[in-house]
Amino acid sequence: MRLRFGSAILDTGARVLIPFILIFGLYVLFHGHDSPGGGFQAGVILATAWILLRLVRGNDPGWGPEARGALVMAISGVAIYAGTGFGALAFGGAFLDYAAFPLPLPPAGTRAAATFVVESGVGLAVAGVMLIIYEALIAPES
Amino acid sequence: MNALPVLIVATPLAAALVPPLLALASVRAAKAWSLAAQALCLALSIAALRAVLAGGPLRHALGGWPAPWGIECVLDAFSAALAVLVAGLAVLTTVYAWDWEDRRGPVREGAFQSLFLLLLAGLLGMLAAGDLFNLYVFLEIASLSSYALVAAGPGREAPLAAFRYLILGGAGATFWVLGLGYLYALTGTLNMADLSSRWPAISASPAAAAGLGLMVAGLALKMPVFPLHGWQPGAYAASPPQLMPFIASAGSKVMAYAIFRLLAGTLGSEGQAGRVLEALAPVGLLSVAAGSMLALTQTDVRRMLAYSSVAQLGLLFVGFSLGGRWAVIGVFWHMLAHAVLKSCLFMAAGSVARRRGSCEIDDFAGLGRTAPLTAFCFASAGLALIGLPPAAGFFGKWYLLRGALDAGAWVSLSVVAASGLMTALYVFRLLERMYLAPPPESKRVEPMGPWGAAPMLALAVAAILLGVFNQPLIAAFIEPARLAATGGRG
Numbered sequence: 001m002r003l004r005f006g007s008a009i010l011d012t013g014a015r016v017l018i019p020f021i022l023i024f025g026l027y028v029l030f031h032g033h034d035s036p037g038g039g040f041q042a043g044v045i046l047a048t049a050w051i052l053l054r055l056v057r058g059n060d061p062g063w064g065p066e067a068r069g070a071l072v073m074a075i076s077g078v079a080i081y082a083g084t085g086f087g088a089l090a091f092g093g094a095f096l097d098y099a100a101f102p103l104p105l106p107p108a109g110t111r112a113a114a115t116f117v118v119e120s121g122v123g124l125a126v127a128g129v130m131l132i133i134y135e136a137l138i139a140p141e142s
Numbered sequence: 143m144n145a146l147p148v149l150i151v152a153t154p155l156a157a158a159l160v161p162p163l164l165a166l167a168s169v170r171a172a173k174a175w176s177l178a179a180q181a182l183c184l185a186l187s188i189a190a191l192r193a194v195l196a197g198g199p200l201r202h203a204l205g206g207w208p209a210p211w212g213i214e215c216v217l218d219a220f221s222a223a224l225a226v227l228v229a230g231l232a233v234l235t236t237v238y239a240w241d242w243e244d245r246r247g248p249v250r251e252g253a254f255q256s257l258f259l260l261l262l263a264g265l266l267g268m269l270a271a272g273d274l275f276n277l278y279v280f281l282e283i284a285s286l287s288s289y290a291l292v293a294a295g296p297g298r299e300a301p302l303a304a305f306r307y308l309i310l311g312g313a314g315a316t317f318w319v320l321g322l323g324y325l326y327a328l329t330g331t332l333n334m335a336d337l338s339s340r341w342p343a344i345s346a347s348p349a350a351a352a353g354l355g356l357m358v359a360g361l362a363l364k365m366p367v368f369p370l371h372g373w374q375p376g377a378y379a380a381s382p383p384q385l386m387p388f389i390a391s392a393g394s395k396v397m398a399y400a401i402f403r404l405l406a407g408t409l410g411s412e413g414q415a416g417r418v419l420e421a422l423a424p425v426g427l428l429s430v431a432a433g434s435m436l437a438l439t440q441t442d443v444r445r446m447l448a449y450s451s452v453a454q455l456g457l458l459f460v461g462f463s464l465g466g467r468w469a470v471i472g473v474f475w476h477m478l479a480h481a482v483l484k485s486c487l488f489m490a491a492g493s494v495a496r497r498r499g500s501c502e503i504d505d506f507a508g509l510g511r512t513a514p515l516t517a518f519c520f521a522s523a524g525l526a527l528i529g530l531p532p533a534a535g536f537f538g539k540w541y542l543l544r545g546a547l548d549a550g551a552w553v554s555l556s557v558v559a560a561s562g563l564m565t566a567l568y569v570f571r572l573l574e575r576m577y578l579a580p581p582p583e584s585k586r587v588e589p590m591g592p593w594g595a596a597p598m599l600a601l602a603v604a605a606i607l608l609g610v611f612n613q614p615l616i617a618a619f620i621e622p623a624r625l626a627a628t629g630g631r632g
Binding site: 068071072075078079082083085086088089093094095096097098099100 | 145148149152155156159160162163166202203204205206215
């Protein structure tokens with residue numbers, strides 16, 4: 001029984017909203033090159049989907065990352081960003097020189113592809129940190 | 143293009159990601175990882191220093207975008223030497239904290255190691271930043287991680303002290319950005335090398351003076367000097383004792399570096415920059431006098447050492463504003479000596495705090511008999527801090543005095559000379575307790591393990607050896623650093 005905390009109306013409302021929130025988050029992530037948006041905004045939007053579920057269903061939402069999962073998300077997001085920087089160094093470019101990756105693409109395309117990787121890392125990190133902050137805010141005082 | 147300037151920053155930044163995960167499996171492994179990352183950082187800094195001394199400044203344009211449009215990391219003899227000092231102190235502090243028992247649990251301990259690496263990354267980033275805005279970004283990385291580290295202190299007063307530090311530190315960072323805005327509006331650039339070439343055209347502008355004043359005030363608050371030191375004694379007394387050797391010694395030197403790099407290095411002491419440099423002298427003199435007085439009135443040894451730092455950092459301002467060859471050599475030497483001595487003193491104070499649960503002056507009674515090694519290290523570093531020859535602290539003051547004599551600055555001369563005397567008052571009070579007072583009925587005396595003793599002893603011995611070998615060290619490191627910091631002008 002998951003409805004003790006919220007109500008049937010809230011739960012149904014969240015179920016309807018969350019897929020759209022997630023898709024919008026991914027849209028903002030993919031479209032960050034050409035329109036306002038990018039990894040940071042996408043991460044916040046993705047995190048709101050999970051936080052909405054936590055608000056409606058309380059501590060046992062049944063879906064979404066746990067506290068430890070959020071930590072792993074945040075860390076791997078930053079690791080993706082830093083790894084891109086070190087990778088560019090390893091391929092002989094400057095730190096974070098996205099054009100240095102040997103991809104079968106024109107230089108602008110290589111930059112765009114590597115930028116997308118970095119932005120995904122930013123999105124993961126921001127989403128993870130949002131969830132960690134939420135967990136910290138609702139945690140009982142020790 | 144040499145990658146070392148960016149690697150010394152990116153290595154601790156990337157390494158900081160791992161300890162939270164590693165600590166879930168084993169806290170020891172997380173500590174070992176952190177220590178390994180810091181040792182790698184130290185090795186990279188030493189390699190960078192060697193490269194700089196052999197072939198001039200190292201520059202690395204991030205992403206391949208050339209400065210002044212892109213962001214660059216730069217290391218010269220001044221910043222590379224400080225990077226070695228900072229990374230070395232981090233390694234020693236982590237060794238010192240190795241067998242410190244923790245009751246916080248693996249999640250907190252992992253975050254703790256992570257924050258320490260972030261603090262190191264922030265300080266090294268400030269040294270390697272080639273533009274003023276990234277200096278601010280790294281200043282914030284260093285500050286935010288030190289707020290959290292202070293809040294992790296063992297006592298009930300730690301969160302409050304961290305909160306005060308957060309509010310005042312936030313104000314300091316805001317001052318820096320605000321002042322930066324003025325310089326950016328006047329010159330249209332943030333890159334230090336570019337700013338240096340555009341400065342003569344606007345060096346007489348009052349807006350530039352306002353901007354510089356704000357920036358220097360922001361960093362002076364973070365150093366801190368009197369009267370901006372309100373956050374510091376509480377934060378030093380409340381934060382985890384095993385981290386104090388690093389927090390108390392490294393951060394303030396990097397803040398002083400940033401002030402000197404901006405005013406003398408980038409802007410060449412010309413126009414308003416020179417006037418701001420001159421205005422540092424009264425602040426420094428006031429800081430020496432007030433810091434020493436306040437140190438005398440303390441009963442908690444960590445607070446006493448904190449006020450002593452306020453006084454010693456005031457000497458840096460005095461030297462900056464004197465600005466001649468010997469004054470600058472004296473200041474740089476004093477930065478090195480004070481970092482070594484303060485971390486040694488805080489290691490000794492930390493081991494007393496660990497042994498007895500508090501760090502009052504009475505806790506030091508009879509330490510010469512109950513813990514001779516700790517007492518020896520404290521005494522050695524304390525005497526060096528006073529400035530007794532041939533210890534390290536003597537030569538900083540000696541060269542500063544010579545600089546004041548060259549400049550004919552009699553007030554500075556007498557205050558620098560008197561500062562040793564005032565230091566002697568509060569250090570001898572403790573020496574008397576340690577060696578002449580009887581030990582109190584022992585509460586609990588656990589002998590310090592080799593992990594805690596080795597770095598403390600190494601620093602205490604270094605306090606003497608640095609002084610003995612000051613001339614070759616000055617010729618090898620300080621003189622190139624001085625030429626780099628003053629752009630060959632001094």
